[in-house]
Amino acid sequence: MKLRDLAGDQFPELEAQLEGPAGLLDISGLSSDSRHVAPGNAFIAVAGTKADGAGFIVDAAGRGAAVVIASQPVDAPIPVLAVKEPRRFLSIAAARFYGSQPDTMVAVTGTAGKTSVASFTRQIWAHAGHAAAMIGTTGVVSPTRNEYGALTTPDPVSLHKLLAELADEGVTHASMEASSHGLDQSRLDGVKLAAAAFTNLGRDHMDYHPTVEAYMAAKMRLFDRLLPKGAPAVIFADDAWSAQAVRAAADAGHDVRTVGRKGDYLTLKRVEHFRHKQTAEIHIGDEIFEVDIPLAGDFQVANALVAAGLAMSTGVEPKAAMAALEKLVGASGRLELVGHTKDGALAYVDYAHKPDALENVLNSVRPFTTGRVIVVFGCGGDRDRGKRPIMGEIACRLADVVIVTDDNPRSEEPAAIRAEIMAAAPCASEIADRATAIREAVAMLKSGDTLIVAGKGHEEGQTIGAVTLPFSDHAEVRKALEELKS
């Protein structure tokens, strides 16, 4: 594809630069990582959190890059074009290079619930007869794929390659998670959205975003910059940040549709929480639906409402959407029941790795726990340190037995991470090795107890230093339950 065609008309500052010979260059692909440049590629130099791509232009040229797109002109052995927002260029150009995406796409943002909402939306579409996919933290699911993924919102080049493949495979509907990193780094700028949603805002990623307001502003980029004007914006109405999300969506000219107890589009009138299901009375216009959502965790009602809102905003009839809610399967590792002891104590794996999520999940199981709530958790290294004591305090306040262990320590000293949690968790005991911690927790289960192993959910590895070794909370819980029986 000619560089001129790749750029399209969204970058006025490029017009004059593209009139020269550079505009006629044939581009074989795009890369923002010099280490992955192939001959004929356009290398997009972006400033990151650790490095500045502009420092790797010579490296990219050495690997055969045909042209560089950077934030300012620099001396280089190959042509350099300057754009104001190289990350945005990368996304728009990737969309044009790969050329297609599923016709109907939606994206969901929020601190918690994105994976669940994206998964539920896919399931509702599938029940309504659409070839549907989801892309998020747990990877890619489509009629023909179930692939593990690395990022919640993939980088733009992988994303658009994937979207074009899905479209080729006949996928017509796709739901995506929009992480705050992804939104801030313009990873989604090339995606054409039919609708978008907001779940809630809590503390997370304060290592990346300077303030909670900046974190919210990154999330609101979904409405301010990405969703086409007039498209449906589905907003969970019962969160402390809902009003601000509604304002942002309304200011951007969207069709605001609120869901929840305070919602207008889908109104939750009554809900009863049971251990394995949530029974909800949902009003849609004049129609009243009594729906059994077959999932543990009262927070799943909120996620189900947002997903139904997205599905209905993209053409699914209310009746079909409500029927699909009764068939939902939880996303892997989200308050997932992995097994039970012979006298009925339950063991769950959950992905709560931030304060609000931990609070929610512990509160969710309390009403149905006649014995003790036991929690095993840790915190990831190279991530928001401030959440560690907050999670320690929550665990001791809401659980009866707390075991602090390692999550993914990454480059940090594991003992130092645990110490930051322990400082606010006087009730807790500390077991560094996660498999041992799980085994000990399972061994102490008595009738009526509930165990929550939190923080790693679906993950299939544990990153210690630079090495990721195979590790699965599911497998460890299952193994420990087996050992108990033998």
Ligand SMILES: CC(=O)N[C@H]1[C@@H](OP(=O)(O)OP(=O)(O)OC[C@H]2O[C@@H](n3ccc(=O)[nH]c3=O)[C@H](O)[C@@H]2O)O[C@H](CO)[C@@H](O)[C@@H]1O[C@H](C)C(=O)N[C@@H](C)C(=O)N[C@H](CCC(=O)O)C(=O)O
């Ligand atoms: C902090 C963060 O978001 N980093 C992401 C970001 O990297 P970066 O731009 O900061 O990279 P950098 O290392 O500073 O380098 C700057 C540029 O120089 C380039 N470079 C670097 C070295 C070299 O030799 N040559 C070269 O060209 C890099 O490719 C990059 O383009 O852009 C990269 C490409 O898109 C991502 O792979 C990378 O994700 C890292 C691996 C990561 O861990 N990200 C996490 C924090 C993340 O994005 N999480 C969110 C939210 C999770 C959630 O709560 O759900 C997600 O969406 O997954």
Ligand SMILES: Nc1ncnc2c1ncn2[C@@H]1O[C@H](COP(=O)(O)OP(=O)(O)OP(=O)(O)O)[C@@H](O)[C@H]1O
């Ligand atoms: N609506 C919600 N409100 C509060 N907590 C929730 C909600 N939905 C899920 N959770 C909690 O958050 C955890 C992660 O859920 P989910 O994976 O759906 O969210 P996410 O936004 O995709 O998270 P991540 O940013 O880590 O990918 C769950 O295991 C549960 O503990």
Ligand SMILES: N[C@H](CCC[C@H](N)C(=O)O)C(=O)O
């Ligand atoms: N997408 C989140 C996942 C965190 C999961 C937790 N297990 C950890 O490693 O901190 C992140 O990259 O911050």
Ligand SMILES: [Mg+2]
């Ligand atoms: Mg997710």
